[in-house]
Amino acid sequence: MENEKMNQIIERVLILLEEKKYLKAREEILKLNEVDIAEVMEEVIDELDIDKAVVLFRSFPKNIAAEVFSYLPSDDQVNIISAITDKEIQHIVDELAFDDMIDLLEELPANVVDKILENATKAERKLINTFLNYPETSAGSLMTIDYISLRKDMTIAEAMAHIKEVGMDSETVYTCYVKDKERKLLGIVSLRTLVVAQDSDLVESYMHEDMVYVNALDDQEDVSNIFKKYGYLALPVVDNEHRLVGIITFDDILDVIDEETTEDFERMAGVIDSSDMEYLDMSVWHHIKNRIPWLFVLMCSYVITGGIIASFEGVLSKVISLVAYMPMLMGTGGNSGSQSATLVIRGMAIDDIDLSDVWRVLWKELRISFLIGILLSALNFARIIWLDQESVWVALTVSGAMLVIVIAAKTIGSMLPMAAKKVGIDPALMASPMISSLTDMVSVVTYFAMATWMLGI
Amino acid sequence: MENEKMNQIIERVLILLEEKKYLKAREEILKLNEVDIAEVMEEVIDELDIDKAVVLFRSFPKNIAAEVFSYLPSDDQVNIISAITDKEIQHIVDELAFDDMIDLLEELPANVVDKILENATKAERKLINTFLNYPETSAGSLMTIDYISLRKDMTIAEAMAHIKEVGMDSETVYTCYVKDKERKLLGIVSLRTLVVAQDSDLVESYMHEDMVYVNALDDQEDVSNIFKKYGYLALPVVDNEHRLVGIITFDDILDVIDEETTEDFERMAGVIDSSDMEYLDMSVWHHIKNRIPWLFVLMCSYVITGGIIASFEGVLSKVISLVAYMPMLMGTGGNSGSQSATLVIRGMAIDDIDLSDVWRVLWKELRISFLIGILLSALNFARIIWLDQESVWVALTVSGAMLVIVIAAKTIGSMLPMAAKKVGIDPALMASPMISSLTDMVSVVTYFAMATWMLGI
Numbered sequence: 001m002e003n004e005k006m007n008q009i010i011e012r013v014l015i016l017l018e019e020k021k022y023l024k025a026r027e028e029i030l031k032l033n034e035v036d037i038a039e040v041m042e043e044v045i046d047e048l049d050i051d052k053a054v055v056l057f058r059s060f061p062k063n064i065a066a067e068v069f070s071y072l073p074s075d076d077q078v079n080i081i082s083a084i085t086d087k088e089i090q091h092i093v094d095e096l097a098f099d100d101m102i103d104l105l106e107e108l109p110a111n112v113v114d115k116i117l118e119n120a121t122k123a124e125r126k127l128i129n130t131f132l133n134y135p136e137t138s139a140g141s142l143m144t145i146d147y148i149s150l151r152k153d154m155t156i157a158e159a160m161a162h163i164k165e166v167g168m169d170s171e172t173v174y175t176c177y178v179k180d181k182e183r184k185l186l187g188i189v190s191l192r193t194l195v196v197a198q199d200s201d202l203v204e205s206y207m208h209e210d211m212v213y214v215n216a217l218d219d220q221e222d223v224s225n226i227f228k229k230y231g232y233l234a235l236p237v238v239d240n241e242h243r244l245v246g247i248i249t250f251d252d253i254l255d256v257i258d259e260e261t262t263e264d265f266e267r268m269a270g271v272i273d274s275s276d277m278e279y280l281d282m283s284v285w286h287h288i289k290n291r292i293p294w295l296f297v298l299m300c301s302y303v304i305t306g307g308i309i310a311s312f313e314g315v316l317s318k319v320i321s322l323v324a325y326m327p328m329l330m331g332t333g334g335n336s337g338s339q340s341a342t343l344v345i346r347g348m349a350i351d352d353i354d355l356s357d358v359w360r361v362l363w364k365e366l367r368i369s370f371l372i373g374i375l376l377s378a379l380n381f382a383r384i385i386w387l388d389q390e391s392v393w394v395a396l397t398v399s400g401a402m403l404v405i406v407i408a409a410k411t412i413g414s415m416l417p418m419a420a421k422k423v424g425i426d427p428a429l430m431a432s433p434m435i436s437s438l439t440d441m442v443s444v445v446t447y448f449a450m451a452t453w454m455l456g457i
Numbered sequence: 458m459e460n461e462k463m464n465q466i467i468e469r470v471l472i473l474l475e476e477k478k479y480l481k482a483r484e485e486i487l488k489l490n491e492v493d494i495a496e497v498m499e500e501v502i503d504e505l506d507i508d509k510a511v512v513l514f515r516s517f518p519k520n521i522a523a524e525v526f527s528y529l530p531s532d533d534q535v536n537i538i539s540a541i542t543d544k545e546i547q548h549i550v551d552e553l554a555f556d557d558m559i560d561l562l563e564e565l566p567a568n569v570v571d572k573i574l575e576n577a578t579k580a581e582r583k584l585i586n587t588f589l590n591y592p593e594t595s596a597g598s599l600m601t602i603d604y605i606s607l608r609k610d611m612t613i614a615e616a617m618a619h620i621k622e623v624g625m626d627s628e629t630v631y632t633c634y635v636k637d638k639e640r641k642l643l644g645i646v647s648l649r650t651l652v653v654a655q656d657s658d659l660v661e662s663y664m665h666e667d668m669v670y671v672n673a674l675d676d677q678e679d680v681s682n683i684f685k686k687y688g689y690l691a692l693p694v695v696d697n698e699h700r701l702v703g704i705i706t707f708d709d710i711l712d713v714i715d716e717e718t719t720e721d722f723e724r725m726a727g728v729i730d731s732s733d734m735e736y737l738d739m740s741v742w743h744h745i746k747n748r749i750p751w752l753f754v755l756m757c758s759y760v761i762t763g764g765i766i767a768s769f770e771g772v773l774s775k776v777i778s779l780v781a782y783m784p785m786l787m788g789t790g791g792n793s794g795s796q797s798a799t800l801v802i803r804g805m806a807i808d809d810i811d812l813s814d815v816w817r818v819l820w821k822e823l824r825i826s827f828l829i830g831i832l833l834s835a836l837n838f839a840r841i842i843w844l845d846q847e848s849v850w851v852a853l854t855v856s857g858a859m860l861v862i863v864i865a866a867k868t869i870g871s872m873l874p875m876a877a878k879k880v881g882i883d884p885a886l887m888a889s890p891m892i893s894s895l896t897d898m899v900s901v902v903t904y905f906a907m908a909t910w911m912l913g914i
Contacts, residue, residue: 035686035687163653173648173649174648174649174690191630191631191648192630195624195630196625227711231711233707255685257711257714261803265803268799269796269798270795278804280804280810280817284824284828288825291793294796295793299836302785306782309783310778317774320774321767321770327766328759331893334890335752338727338889339748339751342726344736346722350719352737353737364737371745372748372752436792444784
């Protein structure tokens with residue numbers, strides 16, 4: 001759907017709702033697919049109010065309501081849940097795909113969850129509780145139990161008949177899973193293979209036994225890397241006894257990739273990451289809570305830098321013009337370090353760079369920084385002599401410091417993220433803000449030490 | 458495949474190849490799937506040499522060779538192509554999926570491309586040339602022509618028979634495309650629907666006509682956003698006359714997402730992005746070429762900052778201790794601005810923030826920065842009075858400047874990316890390095906103006 005067409009529909013629906021023409025609005029909205037309906041509902045909640053959205057939502061057919069519900073952001077879901085009756089909640093929960101239901105239950109307050117679980121059978125309750133206990137960023141929290149399982153002694157015709165029967169309730173029918181009596185995963189077979197195969201053959205003869213699988217406790221970042229590597233539609237999830245406990249489909253991974261990338265971006269900017277909250281939905285206090293810690297820590301590091309400068313006050317007061325070059329040296333040091341840090345952090349995130357590449361990276365950065373440093377130093381030397389008309393000694397101090405600072409900054413910038421990974425800290429935490437405050441310290445020491453020595457004061 | 462098992466196999470293959478036991482190595486390697494074989498081949502090329510890899514590669518069965526080839530990085534592909542005979546090249550090209558072939562042709566030198574095209578029919582040559590002419594980051598450059606097309610007057614049984622026949626050569630069989638005689642796209646139908654449907658029904662009655670599609674000239678970033686939004690397996694690609702020209706499958710989008718994210722990271726760190734080159738594969742000169750431009754531009758901006766400082770030399774020489782607080786003010790300003798810039802840039806990239814939200818963002822950042830500014834100012838005031846034992850006037854100058862700087866930095870950091878987007882510049886270019894050099898300028902002016910005024914010098 002093109003954006004413009006969508007915006008027109010949203011516009012129309014909002015006007016109809018303001019005029020309380022609910023039936024017309026419902027008619028307009030039900031022409032769309034569920035993803036787009038969810039987008040319209042979000043706009044209704046943002047632009048008008050939750051009550052109008054709830055009236056509209058209640059008017060949807062049950063199955064559409066449940067699917068639209070699954071595409072809403074979790075705060076809107078909780079708002080709708082608290083505005084409708086228990087019976088309506090039950091209807092939605094019954095219609096939701098298993099993984100969407102688990103996501104919902106994780107967001108709801110405990111008393112609502114209890115109410116929902118009251119109506120479940122004992123076996124269902126047990127299963128749901130198992131799922132709720134997987135760590136939030138584990139493969140287990142992403143998986144669904146709605147998959148097609150086959151036996152290896154089925155014929156292709158039997159398998160196809162089985163798929164025909166249960167296919168519509170499965171998350172995917174395109175990969176089917178073969179289990180033994182102990183629910184252990186034996187192999188996988190794709191629907192493509194089944195469709196092309198002879199009806200009388202056995203599933204066994206078409207099944208892949210060397211399939212790629214993940215453990216329920218694996219981290220979601222590792223799972224998404226496997227999806228990226230192999231390009232599969234779905235991956236089976238097993239427990240420690242190699243029993244098949246669920247599957248993860250690629251559409252859930254697209255969300256994970258976005259989440260993990262946002263987390264990296266936030267950490268690299270010195271912001272505490274807050275899982276799946278949107279910028280605009282987060283309160284001012286929440287934003288402050290996420291930003292103050294690193295600002296404070298880094299500010300404290302500048303107390304040291306300040307102290308270093310104070311200890312050089314003697315040099316400074318004699319050649320006050322040195323101060324004017326400080327921001328350039330510190331800024332260029334910070335930027336050089338950030339470039340290297342970002343490239344190395346990203347390289348490690350997408351598996352281009354391994355911890356074992358540390359010497360290759362260092363050797364590359366040393367050559368790069370030496371050449372860049374020489375060039376920037378020469379430019380500065382020329383500028384200080386000819387444009388600023390300062391003494392050769394000042395020019396030598398500044399350009400000498402520049403060379404040392406660029407080399408130091410790129411070394412720190414490339415090595416710190418690798419060191420962090422080595423000791424098990426997220427390399428993304430060693431990005432711009434952290435690197436800049438370190439290189440600032442190095443810059444100041446280098447600059448003033450060089451000044452003291454060069455100018456012979 | 459777990460990493461450890463994979464590393465053992467790589468280890469074994471490398472040893473076998475060094476001992477020139479090619480057959481044993483081949484046997485070992487052919488136990489793996491094609492993605493993993495490609496990974497082993499990469500290691501062989503990196504750790505041993507291209508010749509050994511070529512010998513091994515030539516020993517693979519034709520169809521496996523082609524698929525392994527498609528998973529290799531493009532520089533390794535070019536190396537292999539230049540080491541094998543024209544006939545072998547032809548074999549690989551024939552076996553490759555259409556989109557992988559186009560990717561290969563794009564990377565190869567013109568004379569090799571000509572040689573390959575010599576053996577193609579006139580119709581094939583025309584088609585290939587059309588594909589080669591799509592812009593590098595367009596939907597057209599991602600698509601494949603290997604899809605299943607159906608007619609609307611086919612029965613389900615006829616459709617299934619057709620899929621059985623051509624299914625193995627298609628990129629995906631899970632979504633089928635219904636075209637009319639003019640090749641215009643009428644609708645889509647999923648294999649799931651076909652499998653569950655009655656044999657005697659017509660395709661027409663199951664086909665979705667309000668499908669989501671993209672234009673061949675759409676940017677790949679927009680295409681990947683549509684995949685993220687809808688979670689589809691594949692999207693049809695049409696030309697301006699709504700004729701179906703190809704399809705894009707989700708596995709190609711996973712690569713696009715990684716590429717676009719890396720581009721954002723690089724731009725946000727002031728590095729010129731270089732499409733799909735890996736860090737370690739890029740020469741020192743290439744790295745320098747990507748990093749120097751921004752370092753140089755930003756360094757020049759510090760000439761202005763330096764000039765500002767020089768113009769305040771009078772104040773400075775009287776209260777030399779002011780210099781010691783400069784790095785802290787500049788650093789905190791830069792960090793505050795980067796936090797806001799990163800959150801806003803990322804928010805816009807994943808569609809959480811719209812250009813129309815500009816006032817909501819500004820109002821939020823103003824409140825956040827005011828409160829953070831007050832807190833950091835108070836802390837500094839206390840420290841300067843009690844720990845540094847400076848005068849109240851120095852403390853007031855520093856903490857007053859801190860408040861103004863944090864507010865200014867967060868305003869600049871949040872608004873500049875939005876302004877960039879408004880005028881059609883990539884917001885990612887307005888990140889850390891750019892914001893820091895701007896806030897540094899603001900910091901210096903604020904600080905010294907405040908000092909001149911407060912200290913009444």
